[in-house]
Amino acid sequence: MLKQNRWQTWLSYLHPQYTACMTCHKKAPLMKRYPQICEKCALSIPWITQQQCKVCGRGEYCPDCQRKSASQRYFMFNRSAVYYNDTMRQWIADYKYRGQERYAPLLGKMMIEAYQLMKREMIEFYQKRWNIDIVTGVPVSSTRLIQRGFDQAAVLAEYLATYEHLSYIPLLVRQRDTLKQSSQGRQARLLNMQEVFSYAPHTPQWLATYQSPTLNILLVDDIYTTGSTINNCAKALIEAGKCHQIDIQVFSLTWARS
Amino acid sequence: MHIVLYAIRKSKGWLFEISLDVRIDLIWWTSEKRRDERAQKIICISSVIPLGWAIQCQQYLELDHRADCWSPTEWKQYIEKWLYNRIRNYNHSHIQYSEIQPVIPIEQIQLLWDDKLGKTEDIPFLLSTIEEKQNEGTQYPLSSTWKKQVMLGAITLAKMMTGRSLLATEYIMMMTDQQVDNIQEWKTYTQLAYLTQSLRLLTGVHIDPILGYQCQRCGSHTMNHTPCASCGSSACAYCETCLNLGRSRECTLLIQSVYVASSRTTPFSTIDIPIHTEHIQTRWGLSDAQTEATTSALHFLIGSANRLNPKTIFNKKLFATLFLYFIKNKKKFPRTSYFTHKRFLLWAVTGAGKTEMTFPLIDSVLKNAGKVLVATPRRDVVLELAPRMAKAFPTTTMAVLYGGSEDRWQEADLTIATTHQLLRFSQAFDLVILDELDAFPFHNDPMLAYAANHCCKSDGAFVYLSATPPTTLQKEIKRGTLAHAKVPARFHGHPLPVPKYISMPTVNNALKKKQLAHTLLKQLRYSVTRQAQIFVFVSRIALIESLVELLQSYFPQLSIAGTSSQDVERANKVLLFREQQIRILVTTTILERGVTIPYSDVYILDADSSLFDAASLVQMAGRAGRSKEDPKGLVIFASKQWTIEQKKAVAQIKLMNRIAKRKGYLHLSKSTDIR
Ligand SMILES: [Zn+2]
Ligand SMILES: [Zn+2]
Ligand SMILES: [Zn+2]
Ligand SMILES: [Zn+2]
Numbered sequence: 001m002l003k004q005n006r007w008q009t010w011l012s013y014l015h016p017q018y019t020a021c022m023t024c025h026k027k028a029p030l031m032k033r034y035p036q037i038c039e040k041c042a043l044s045i046p047w048i049t050q051q052q053c054k055v056c057g058r059g060e061y062c063p064d065c066q067r068k069s070a071s072q073r074y075f076m077f078n079r080s081a082v083y084y085n086d087t088m089r090q091w092i093a094d095y096k097y098r099g100q101e102r103y104a105p106l107l108g109k110m111m112i113e114a115y116q117l118m119k120r121e122m123i124e125f126y127q128k129r130w131n132i133d134i135v136t137g138v139p140v141s142s143t144r145l146i147q148r149g150f151d152q153a154a155v156l157a158e159y160l161a162t163y164e165h166l167s168y169i170p171l172l173v174r175q176r177d178t179l180k181q182s183s184q185g186r187q188a189r190l191l192n193m194q195e196v197f198s199y200a201p202h203t204p205q206w207l208a209t210y211q212s213p214t215l216n217i218l219l220v221d222d223i224y225t226t227g228s229t230i231n232n233c234a235k236a237l238i239e240a241g242k243c244h245q246i247d248i249q250v251f252s253l254t255w256a257r258s
Numbered sequence: 259m260h261i262v263l264y265a266i267r268k269s270k271g272w273l274f275e276i277s278l279d280v281r282i283d284l285i286w287w288t289s290e291k292r293r294d295e296r297a298q299k300i301i302c303i304s305s306v307i308p309l310g311w312a313i314q315c316q317q318y319l320e321l322d323h324r325a326d327c328w329s330p331t332e333w334k335q336y337i338e339k340w341l342y343n344r345i346r347n348y349n350h351s352h353i354q355y356s357e358i359q360p361v362i363p364i365e366q367i368q369l370l371w372d373d374k375l376g377k378t379e380d381i382p383f384l385l386s387t388i389e390e391k392q393n394e395g396t397q398y399p400l401s402s403t404w405k406k407q408v409m410l411g412a413i414t415l416a417k418m419m420t421g422r423s424l425l426a427t428e429y430i431m432m433m434t435d436q437q438v439d440n441i442q443e444w445k446t447y448t449q450l451a452y453l454t455q456s457l458r459l460l461t462g463v464h465i466d467p468i469l470g471y472q473c474q475r476c477g478s479h480t481m482n483h484t485p486c487a488s489c490g491s492s493a494c495a496y497c498e499t500c501l502n503l504g505r506s507r508e509c510t511l512l513i514q515s516v517y518v519a520s521s522r523t524t525p526f527s528t529i530d531i532p533i534h535t536e537h538i539q540t541r542w543g544l545s546d547a548q549t550e551a552t553t554s555a556l557h558f559l560i561g562s563a564n565r566l567n568p569k570t571i572f573n574k575k576l577f578a579t580l581f582l583y584f585i586k587n588k589k590k591f592p593r594t595s596y597f598t599h600k601r602f603l604l605w606a607v608t609g610a611g612k613t614e615m616t617f618p619l620i621d622s623v624l625k626n627a628g629k630v631l632v633a634t635p636r637r638d639v640v641l642e643l644a645p646r647m648a649k650a651f652p653t654t655t656m657a658v659l660y661g662g663s664e665d666r667w668q669e670a671d672l673t674i675a676t677t678h679q680l681l682r683f684s685q686a687f688d689l690v691i692l693d694e695l696d697a698f699p700f701h702n703d704p705m706l707a708y709a710a711n712h713c714c715k716s717d718g719a720f721v722y723l724s725a726t727p728p729t730t731l732q733k734e735i736k737r738g739t740l741a742h743a744k745v746p747a748r749f750h751g752h753p754l755p756v757p758k759y760i761s762m763p764t765v766n767n768a769l770k771k772k773q774l775a776h777t778l779l780k781q782l783r784y785s786v787t788r789q790a791q792i793f794v795f796v797s798r799i800a801l802i803e804s805l806v807e808l809l810q811s812y813f814p815q816l817s818i819a820g821t822s823s824q825d826v827e828r829a830n831k832v833l834l835f836r837e838q839q840i841r842i843l844v845t846t847t848i849l850e851r852g853v854t855i856p857y858s859d860v861y862i863l864d865a866d867s868s869l870f871d872a873a874s875l876v877q878m879a880g881r882a883g884r885s886k887e888d889p890k891g892l893v894i895f896a897s898k899q900w901t902i903e904q905k906k907a908v909a910q911i912k913l914m915n916r917i918a919k920r921k922g923y924l925h926l927s928k929s930t931d932i933r
Contacts, residue, residue: 099496099505101484146259149486149494149507 022102023091035105045110046083048257049117056227057257059083064226074234075250078224079121080257081114088256092222096152107152107255108159111220115160115253132251133210135161136171138221138233139197156255157220166218171203171240172233197232199240207246214247224254259426259488259509260305263312264370265321265333267299272321274303276312276459278445278452280370282408286453288371299326300371303337307361308489310461310508311341318344318467330367337362345493348465357492407440411447414438416456418667419515421629421686423475423712425462425504426511428682432667448513458514462506463495473497475506475681477708499705503681517685517715538618542650545751547923548615551604551743555619558602558741559689559719599711600719603735606745607754607914608725608880609854613643615745616691617650619721624654624671628688631673631713633680635697635706637661638829639852643693644674677706683713690714691721696728696873697851725880726873726910746914747923752889753915755882757862757875757908760896765796765863769804774812778896782861785892786813790859791835792842793849795878797867799824802844805863809842820844850877856885859892865904866897875907 018027021038028038034045053062057079082088095103122130137153145151154170161168175196207215219233234250241248262277266287277283280302287297304312319340328336342358418436419429433441451457463481464474471481478499486494489509497506506512539549606612620630632647634640637660644658657670659679666682673687692710714720722731734740748754762768762775774782785792796805802820810818819840821831828848834840836855843849847869860882862875870878875895882891895904918924 098501100482100498100501101496102482102498104484145487147488149488149505150484151487 022100022106023087023094034109036102037106044087046085046088048080048083051079056224057254059257072231073227074231074238075219075252078227078230078252078254078257079114079118080224080254081110082256084223084256084258092256096148096222099148101150104155104159107222108156108163111156111160111253111255112163114255115164115218118251118253131216132164132166132218133212133215134171134207135164135166135168135218135220136237137168138219138229139170139172139174141174153221156222157218160218160220160253169206171199171206171217172197172236173200197229197236199236203237203240204243207241207248208244210246212246214249215241216249216251219250219252221252221254223256223258224252225258230254259309259511260307261309261312261511262305263303263307263315265301265303265325266297267326268297269294271323272325274316274319274321276309276316278449278459282446282449282453284371285405286450296373297371298373299369301333302366302368302370303333304362304366306363306366306490308486308491308494308509309511310463310465310489310491310494311345311361313459313461314341314344314465330364333367334362334364344465348470353493361490408443408446408450411438411440411443412450412454412456415444415447416451416454416515418669419451419457419513420669421515421517421683421713423512423514423682423684425475425506426513427504429511429513436667455516458516460512460514461508462510462512463497463508465508471495471508473500473506474512475503476500476705477712478705500681503678514684515686542614542617544614544618545611545747545749545923547745547747547918547921548611548749550921551606551745552615552618554743555602555604555615555721556622559600559619559622559721599714599716601722601740602720603722603724603727603731603740603742604745605727605742606723606725607748608877609748609750609754609884610725610745611749612693612723612725612745613646614749616721616723619689619691620647620651620672623689624651629671629673629686630689630691631675631680631683631687632691632693633675633677633710634693635677635695636852637676639693640674640676642852647672647674677709680706680709680713683709685715686713688715688718689721690718691723693723694851695722696724696726726876728873744914744917746921747918748884748889750886750889751923751925752883752886753918753924754911755879755891755893756911756915757879757893757895757904759900759904760894762863762896762898764898765801765805769801769808772808772811774808775896778861778863778894779812781892781894782812785859785861786816786841788859790857790888790891791838791855793855793858793860793878793881794842794844795850795860795862796844796846797864797869799846802846806844809844813842816841818842818844821849822846823848847874847878850874850881853881854884855881857888857891858882858884859894861894861896863896864898865895866899866901870903872903872906872910875904876910879907879911 018029020027021030021041022036023041024038026038028040031037031039031042034042048057048059050059051057052060053065055065055073055077056062057077091103091107094100095107119130135157137151137157139153140148140151154168158168160166175198217237219230219237221230224230230252234252237250238248262280264275264277264280264283266273266275275283284300286292287295287300290296315337319337325333338355338358342353342355345353345358415433415438418432418438424432430441430444433444438444448457448459452459460474462473462475464472466472470479472479473481476497476499478497480498481495482498483493483495485492486507486509488494488507491509495508500506535549535553538544538552539546544552604612604615606615616632620632623630632643634643640658640660644656648656651672654672655668655670656672656674657665657668659665659673659675661676661678677692690710690713710720724731727735731740735742760775760777760781762778768774782792794805794809796802799822802822806818806820810816817840819831819834819842821828821843822845825831831840831843832849832853835843858881860878862870862878864870865875879893882893883889884891897904915924
């Protein structure tokens, strides 16, 4: 046994000591591009590179956006970084529910790449400059915030804003907690979401300081499921703009599209 | 979370204290019953200070008589300066002085109580508390009815918490599940229980002056510092090691019950001496080998021979702490049990019937009102043990604990748990039986070792069970610092099958050529004709599928299957194998323990693989010859090379057989070959 230990020590001089990958816990050389994960894990990220649905950014055929209720859409469109597969589900669960905050830089980096893709698409589409004035996040309720200790959407939004030299401003508040989304039917989910979000008291003044008749706001969240969260937030933002006759366009960027 | 920090002047001097509900503290410290301990002055410092910082002040910040005439500004400056230096020192981070300032708002620093003035006008509720002139019967806070309710609440919680160590979230969950009355007042109840020293209030992550940041639940030093919305600190630490059991933070409240080791009779000191060996043997139906080991374990538990006196324990602990400090290898936690607890190793060969051997030990502790824990690394072993224990101790209250089990708040005399569950206990058990401590994930996991040490009462004892003790323990045996008993013979009194070596090329090679070595094939044919169930162990999961195919081509009439840790059908396949529906089972070390199949032969292919150490070779070999009807199962080590690990495994098996023969535990027939 002792001999083996010594041998291992010798080996470790020859081989570099690898730290464990954050997501798969195996010792491997870590990527430079994506913080704290190994190459294998980095390659397993299911990026959405081609959207089938230009509205909600889904990678597959999308019947949801064809429905009638879709006409009451307050946001321009949504783009997401990745498909919400089992691996991604595991990552966000580790981050959000287990509270492993080491994921923040990784998820933030992924958001930045998704934003750059989104920006390229927009510039091609509008054939002119397209820019974002304010980055904001879908808020969590204050009880949840105290319980969890951090607000994942705000963290992602801040990462993005800092990197892209945009201004991150929290504009929204959540009145009460919604029940866990997965435990309800679609209709109930939509109802549950109503009137939960509103703009913060300071929001109209903030928007007025830009002294511009139109503003582009980027709304950031972790997961896009039905789009009702994003839609309600967008509605609240547009209402805030109305206080000073500002025309608000809300673009949404989420980390995953389920 | 936040907590209230206040300073209290007693006759002996100033102290800092923490509170979840200051009303209780005021009643407590101003009561005439406190005598010398009675407060002369109480000054509230802050109610918005992060819990971790408040506890730092309470435990390490000293005050002298100068504080008697301090103004609020002086209090503020003194505490802030100290906190700033301390946090910076350990955190090595970017904390700013301006972050410390807002947690002690100057307007919060105020006098709550002064012995000379008696009462302060600002705090009307205080008046009533001291003079106790409230109308009886009304629910006005601090009326005597209310006080009674609080007292009852505190007693209930303290009792419920006996032996436990829970984070605030788990604590609240326990109260909800157990339907505590007026649960919204838990802070009030808890504070009273704290003041009466029935509960301890700690933080999940603590800053130790020597060891630095340490998780008080799992002992780890691996921390991540992040901005925290719960307490407002910009670098609140959380423990990364025990995340799976709920996050343990610098600002999370950790509630522990207080155990006072008294000179009272411990469950061990009252065990009847002399021990009636025959009685034990007949009552529990043990073999001679089992009885001898068990009795020596019992003698050890009762005896005071190996007990160290407190001074030696202190010196050794101090030494260990300093040692750790100097080597700066903080990943290895001090193993306190090495210094304090009684420890006994039952080194029982595979198939010796070690569970039965623990019965007399458990019984004697239970009879003397002690609490027993049987812990094992794996959940399926817990589920298998539970009914056997229930049958052996039908009148004992029992809790079976694993992730998601129903019994988690059950008060029990006998607890059977997976090792991870031990993190939720503190000084709870008189006897801790650790089964298969050399198995994954217990082996080499300092978190679980820490948890095991903490769940055992300071005057409790450990009994380890293992067929293949880890090298650290074997060394201790050689050094003579660990008491132990060997059980060298199996329950049925036949020797352990000695592995036979077959030389063959690697499995990979065989798979490539689609051809098995004829030496191996010959042996396999023999096993098949003798109607044995055949275990085939390989080193890697990737080999299983193709090896099953290859074997099938040689034995088309047999049902052959493969299974691994990634197989959801595993339990089912083992069952089919036991029922002889499957004749050959190809698997990895996942089945090296716990599975007992009658009439089985064991083949270990690539036995020279570095993934098989002596311990796992012995365990795999231990699958053969388990039943009384077929005690002479075959064990084959097939490999290209004869490695040192194989040699060690064979030597260990032969040694045990020799000891068993010498002690006369074997029913020797002429054909028995033990070499
Ligand atoms: Zn990885
Ligand atoms: Zn769509
Ligand atoms: Zn921990
Ligand atoms: Zn905190």
